[in-house]
Amino acid sequence: MQINAYPEIVMENVIKKFDDINAVDNVSLRIARGEMFGLLGPNGAGKTTIVNILCGLIKPTSGFVTVGGYSLPKNLEDLKRIIGVCLQETTVYPYLNCEENIELFGGLHAMKKDLFEIRKRLLLTKLGLYNVSRKKVEKYSGGMKRRLSLILALIHDPQIIFLDEPTIGMDPQSRRSVWDFIKELKNENKTIFLTTHYMEEAETLCDRVGIVDFGKLIAVDTPKNLILKNGVNNLEEVFIKLAGRRIRDGV
């Protein structure tokens, strides 16, 4: 993994203000093509805001952003063709069945019919929804909806993938299989930007991790280097050491 290869995601001095708070406070970051980057941080640290800026959902107050060579917000339309986004909130249409949800997103990406069918089958199988694909999503469990949400993000085989807490609310089995799946995506040389609260998985899977707190990026490095530099045993200890023990949300 060459970190200094062609940068697929670039943020320079990005600031996002909501009323009086800086949700993102002067963040600069470069992520290489094919890199798997994990963004860690306490609740309310600004992770989701960063993801939303990178996938063009919100405009930064100031700063410079390019994704996949497209600068934002100018090339928004082009950007949306090459990214796949799984938002933190599970967003699936309850009144459609699983396949209809996938068909909608295949349609929104104007996919060719045969490619669509191949991808649909593949993803349904990999995420364990193949046998329940005709079921109304209303009747899905939280974990099943979450996995469907992942399929919707990936149906068009995007090069750049944003996953905001992809395994939130999943049991250990599903979580494990989803992480295995994400690992496969990495092997396909996809650029993956994810946020998570699962330190162990971030430690074993991510090429690099960034720790964000109060909107500031306080550390970026490989998990190994971070552990070494801070003289601790694992990433969770790094996290506690840097971000503290206090509950941050709503402060």
Add this chain to the structure above:
Amino acid sequence: MNFQRINALTKKELKKTFREPAVLFMIFLFPIVFVLTFGIAFGGLGSTQPVYDIGVINLDSANSSGSAQMFIDALSNITLLHVNVYSDNQTAQNDLEQGKVQAVIIIPATFSQSLSSYYASPNNPKCWMNTTLLLYLDRGSIVATQVISPIVKKVLTSFLNQQAAPSPVNVQIASLIETRQLSAFEFMAPGMFTFASIFLIMMIAQSFTQDRENGMLKRIRTTPITSTEFMTSQIIAYMLIALIQAILVFAAIHLIGFKPQISIPAYLIAFTLVILFSLSNVGFGLITATVSRTSSAATGISFLFVLPQLFLGTFVGTSLSSAAQDACKFVPSYYVTDALTSIFLRKASIGSPAILLDFAITTISSIAVLAVGIILFKKYLKT
């Protein structure tokens, strides 16, 4: 514009409408229940035993056989009919025009003679002296037009003790007298279409705010669909819904007994008007969605557009004061209802100035409202 994207989203919107019971009720069932309830209340349908007043003029009273009188008695024995005997045609016709009777039967002077000739040789039509029983019907009472003539024919057949035609007496419907008296329901029928369509405002405002609340709108925005494609798909979906709605309302109205005898082009114009009108409702729905923070707020705010249109522009407004009737001129639904009334009830030709004017105003106002809605909502989509 990418047709595949528009198609995908249109389909989704239609599925949503047809699968959510609350939406389905509001858009389709509610108008139908409403029409049927109103029809039963005001349309003369549903009272278990309707009684029709008919007038009879006996031009054959001089004949000593009394056959004509016996026929009148036979008519009187039918519980559905209430027979009034008139001595002169003028009074009878006046009462028909004013809706006091629903039909007038004129028994010809040759009635008894004709019957005698028939009884003399029932199997030899050549020897019969044929005659005609004239029947005038009130066209304003649609149920009457369809019911009275068969009853009279039936009474005549059994009176002649005869199984089937031929008969020496033929019943001829003289002319359909157009009377001013329309039933309350018919009066309301054109407004029923607008009435149903107005509720689209609420449904659209709710649908959009719900999608925003549950993050679906945001989710859609991460895909390449443009705001123009998004808007187009919504407009297509709701125009289709409006069309289905209009057809259902029409079927319900038809069932009640309102069957306007108008040409195919007139129907086309009528349905086009309803579809055009649905565009303005999409516009009002979008405006509501833009200013509402939650879907329950959207429901409340939508009434700002729903109620004036309801009270000033549908059948609800038919008995308004003159001041209120001036206010009507400011709501789009008024022009639609007015045009539909001209087409369905006044039987105006579709090229008449009154209809063209209503059509023009409906088109312009709908497009204007829709444009405002789209501009506001597009801005909203981008933030």
